[in-house]
Amino acid sequence: MEHTENIFERLESEVRSYCRGWPVVFEESYGHTVIDESGREYIDFFAGAGALNYGHNNPVLKAKLLDYISGNGISHSLDMMTEAKSDFLEAMDERILSPRNLDYKVMFPGPTGTNSVEAALKLARQITGRTNVIAFTNAFHGMTLGSLALTGNGSKRDGAGVPLGNVTRMPYHRYLDDTDTIDLLAKHLEDTSSGVDMPAALILELVQAEGGVNVATNPWLRRLEKLLKEHGVLLIVDDIQAGCGRTGTFFSFESAGLDPDIVCLSKSLSGYGTPMAVTMFRRELDQWEPGKHNGTFRGHNLAFVTATAALHEYWQDDALTNQIKKKANIMRGVLDKIAEQVPEEAQQVRGRGMIQGIEFKDPATAGAICAAAFNRGLLIETSGASDEVLKLLPPLTIEESALTQGLEILQESVEEALVSIGN
Amino acid sequence: MEHTENIFERLESEVRSYCRGWPVVFEESYGHTVIDESGREYIDFFAGAGALNYGHNNPVLKAKLLDYISGNGISHSLDMMTEAKSDFLEAMDERILSPRNLDYKVMFPGPTGTNSVEAALKLARQITGRTNVIAFTNAFHGMTLGSLALTGNGSKRDGAGVPLGNVTRMPYHRYLDDTDTIDLLAKHLEDTSSGVDMPAALILELVQAEGGVNVATNPWLRRLEKLLKEHGVLLIVDDIQAGCGRTGTFFSFESAGLDPDIVCLSKSLSGYGTPMAVTMFRRELDQWEPGKHNGTFRGHNLAFVTATAALHEYWQDDALTNQIKKKANIMRGVLDKIAEQVPEEAQQVRGRGMIQGIEFKDPATAGAICAAAFNRGLLIETSGASDEVLKLLPPLTIEESALTQGLEILQESVEEALVSIGN
Amino acid sequence: MEHTENIFERLESEVRSYCRGWPVVFEESYGHTVIDESGREYIDFFAGAGALNYGHNNPVLKAKLLDYISGNGISHSLDMMTEAKSDFLEAMDERILSPRNLDYKVMFPGPTGTNSVEAALKLARQITGRTNVIAFTNAFHGMTLGSLALTGNGSKRDGAGVPLGNVTRMPYHRYLDDTDTIDLLAKHLEDTSSGVDMPAALILELVQAEGGVNVATNPWLRRLEKLLKEHGVLLIVDDIQAGCGRTGTFFSFESAGLDPDIVCLSKSLSGYGTPMAVTMFRRELDQWEPGKHNGTFRGHNLAFVTATAALHEYWQDDALTNQIKKKANIMRGVLDKIAEQVPEEAQQVRGRGMIQGIEFKDPATAGAICAAAFNRGLLIETSGASDEVLKLLPPLTIEESALTQGLEILQESVEEALVSIGN
């Protein structure tokens, strides 16, 4: 291990981050299991920050990928037409869009979430001729300048080195306990002297994952959508972390019955942890001029192949949705139990589907639990402004036995952490 | 073909572009050969806009990739440590950095060129505390808002829907035939009332590929670098399209003897057409705070595997460099001949290494040649502000016979195109 | 009259506004009386939008001004030293700053309110190294780009023709009836992921005059100031319309006991309706480099002369303050009575000192009252986002008899207006 760790310290930029909390070199993985170079196994409750919803090296996807590569399938194609892309579009239509009556066009904006968000912003601004976009407190939408302007995190914003503009910040649901934050937004839009320029769009995460597992309720969401429609403001849903089944349905907005104008998807879209993203929008919004937005890796065909396989494997019926519901209940049950056991430390349990979190009064507690879990063979991370929320994000396909095992390790880790920090 | 083309028109956004000039569905590829679903073969003089320098499905890389996937190698790892990443860093050090005495740190900024440029901008602005960055006329650096502000193309800039700031534009070498454009930059930097805020950095392509195969000469480049050093302005080289051997050496700045502060690489870095990018910078500039820039797909291990293989296969000796030199001469010879044959239409032949171009007076000529070439089984594209430059970008590893065959098709296409547009 | 009105229509830009509601040519004025070219007299309840607190052509000031001009006193001096400026600084110190224990430095930023605000912004941003500034809903701070970014009015913002940045908008006191808007600001400042960049300053009007006579209460103001101090955010008070005695004390912040870091004054500062402004700030904030902000008309000595006379005449004792208190009660009494008489139409009476307003449900009501008043010889204007608030702004020095007469006209105008619009 030494010689390899060496090269990271010697050659990789100080910007690296996750590797500091998990100081081992990983070598192999499958399903919910990750193995380091010493052969030690870990249960993965992190799933690539939501990029591995179907588990590591999912065998169904893997077989298709190996076949494709072996057969000299097109690997790279910019925005040319390929069979792999055709198959993906057909699958997206058949498995996702048509069943949900979504008449969306699909754009390949580049292979990452921030590409998808940047494309959504461009489209909304061009169509409306407006420059302002509303983003929420604690939002996370990416690191390139357009997306970063939407992102709440102060340290990451500061990285820009320039002031970030053309965004108005509004408080997310429950940002102030007893205030209906839609009232404020409504007044801002209605009052012509509010000083908030009429926005092109509002960008929304239905669950703020990086922001601390903050969950918007359906009534709040419906009121939000209604307000935006009244004012002709486009609704962009950033479903990059909460989409692809994470909350139980393919899109996170299905249970609230929202009808977004633009949807951003990435992370688990390829299903294999490989870079891929789409921006989708109502057909009548497809007012792009050819080539007005481009990029080298829009046609990442290896990702198309696994994405297609994932759509066919997991979204032809309700099996996965039902599984998620069941596992979510198991997760929630254990978190509620933990919260009861440490009422002084735990502030709140929250989440939807298989993204669940527990907020601690002291961020150090959450950090100590992660460290203890790692030592016991569980990969789990924090989120929130001060890393005060323990975030559970196992693969959706994890077996129940492994989920239970992981949750047991978590309970032990909580106990250990509380002892170690002096309780 | 019909049913598949159908799905693109029905479902894919109008923003798609290349597929309009090449209206076939591609299915398979190897080396310099691309095959459409009807079985028709094409010689590829486009190489994924420079993303396939080592050819399609390069067999050496492919074997490593299949092994890695079969063995359940880690696919996705954010910025955790993996064996694949370790191997890549070692190879980058051994094959590229050490032999060139470059004491760079390596950052994984996300898997695309624009991610690399955005990270470079952030770093330069943070380190210097300045917001302004100088970019050149006809530059191309990407589509996300930070990079797009650097990019010259008016239609793409317009896509932003917001004014793009914090960039000062300077004329590239030979932008005005007889004017030494460094004089203007020098005066701007020296004159405290020039109105040009002292920049954090200047970003440079040594060959402006998208901008029309514009080539900077070594004396101009050296004078530029000297001027920047005098004023404490960082030099960022965007080697995304011109790097990875395209001009003959691994980096495009080697022959001029430049010593850039920051270097952006992507496109052919993975060697397999899969998304990967790095931002590299002088060790003392590595002042990043952990996590200040992040992103889901920084640890694209499948790309690390092929990138490592490519570095070992092609950059352990001068063989590739020598080959490029030879093939570049062949290309240049044919282009010069074409230019002589159609002196009215052809304005200038230019290029370095295996990126070569020929500028036509009338952009329609360049377009007609591309169309004729496609019909004859050659994939070739235009670049430049008005698509007036035919750009030759074959895989570096193309066999000489195929290169010659492609150039013959090109010559025939020129003749056909000139006839068809009325000469 | 025809021939003169003619020239305005023919030659003056369509941007002109007040002259449309009062379509006469004014010729002479004194005290609270304005006379048009036909000889008709008007009682002035507008006072130059707060620029004529001491009445028109105040005889004390007029005498000093005539003397000064006759004696060839310096008229224009940029930022050179003159006797007139010396006298003004002495008077400001003796009559205003010293009695209030304000250890301020005085800057002459140019002769208008927006100059004063722009200078305040520059200073706050330079000192803190931060770019963001917080401004309130319905704020009005001026028309040049820096001040306009702070201003709430949508039509005026739109005039910029560019997006206005580096400002975060927060809801003013009672913007949402039952919400404590300080809570939201507090959370934004405390939460490092709120997405609101730590501001250099917050700019505050204690009474939002243009914004609709919105009044902040003392407890809210004190909580605001405390919060800003905790976070190291500078407090800028824009006292351009509410200062110079309008609310009863020289500064509007005296009754709340605030201790602003920076104060902007203009409008009635010269006392004669002539352009003059200052920006004042705590001594330790005077970190300006010589000449870093300049302008041609910073040394408007004719204005210094009358400003000095006004300070000595009106601010050597409490006489004016006591008068304002008495007259404010008279005004408030009548407004309350009106509100009682038309409970359906009148929403709220509000104000402080001699700026008082009455909000109507229907903006047309407020407009009709102004028109009726004009016909009856009373100049009065509306304010607020939709011009829904009738704003009373008589000269502070108006005689009680004239005040009463004006209020009677107002009552009659209300009755007439309500009849005319169908009540």
Add this chain to the structure above:
Amino acid sequence: MEHTENIFERLESEVRSYCRGWPVVFEESYGHTVIDESGREYIDFFAGAGALNYGHNNPVLKAKLLDYISGNGISHSLDMMTEAKSDFLEAMDERILSPRNLDYKVMFPGPTGTNSVEAALKLARQITGRTNVIAFTNAFHGMTLGSLALTGNGSKRDGAGVPLGNVTRMPYHRYLDDTDTIDLLAKHLEDTSSGVDMPAALILELVQAEGGVNVATNPWLRRLEKLLKEHGVLLIVDDIQAGCGRTGTFFSFESAGLDPDIVCLSKSLSGYGTPMAVTMFRRELDQWEPGKHNGTFRGHNLAFVTATAALHEYWQDDALTNQIKKKANIMRGVLDKIAEQVPEEAQQVRGRGMIQGIEFKDPATAGAICAAAFNRGLLIETSGASDEVLKLLPPLTIEESALTQGLEILQESVEEALVSIGN
């Protein structure tokens, strides 16, 4: 003197500047003469930085002003109609616009130069729907954020504390000795990938006064205007310092025969050193909505009175223009002689009409000359990026004898300065 100087040091902000070079308190002035509190007289070759073209306390204007004030003429009127404003508009039409066939509308944007420029920018951006504006190297257009973005001076720009955007900088005439700078601008506008967004307008000073008395030639100006017309870019002439007769004609653009779309005037417009400005534009550009730009001091009637008097007194025939021509020759003759006498130190004599300058190799020389001149009773200042240009700006109405006397003092001061700094 001590006690008064005291108050400036104690109470006035460190931002003050001119008073540092001329450390006396001025008390009285008339014509070209300024008198300090000790009774010492100075010849004024500075004229309020161009705000006193008709001399101090011009007796014709003074008489009108005293009459108006004595008669209780309206002092302040926002944008209401007054007799004084009517008279001014009539005079502007009769004396200036009609004789020159200029079909301009007149806007009162606020009483200072920067107000005029901000209004011009707003109008140009609104009309064209574009955000970018082109400004020249070494330009000076004001200190509020919109104008400051146009201004070249680095220290003043830095005062903004935020990046200044929406402006593209182009080199002024002769910025690079032998380069035709129009070529660069032309290429930038023609090339759709130049990276310079098509501008709403270009703003031009025909003589850059603050920038170092840089003079544009008529052929260059005509080529510039032609180019802008071809591209539909509005031409804004900032005639704030060079207008009102300074170059010999009322507008500085008359000799080149330019036909600007928008003209900014201020400084000497009131004729009395009191704040006043207008923005004028071609009738068809008057697309302002009522009230979209406002401000308290747009109706500074005391300034209207003297402005009207000045127009009638000085612009009813060619007398002043002829005088300026004669005096300009005298000035130029002496400067040429100085330049011949000190060829090592003097770089260039340049100017137009009664703004003339001499550039010194070493800025210290120019500074030493100013200091020597002050000691000998002559007020003269420097300009240019490094204060390297001695700028002569006497009142246009100065008697020839005084002009000659001042020039003699200047010659003596040059000699003294060169001795004192070691020649």
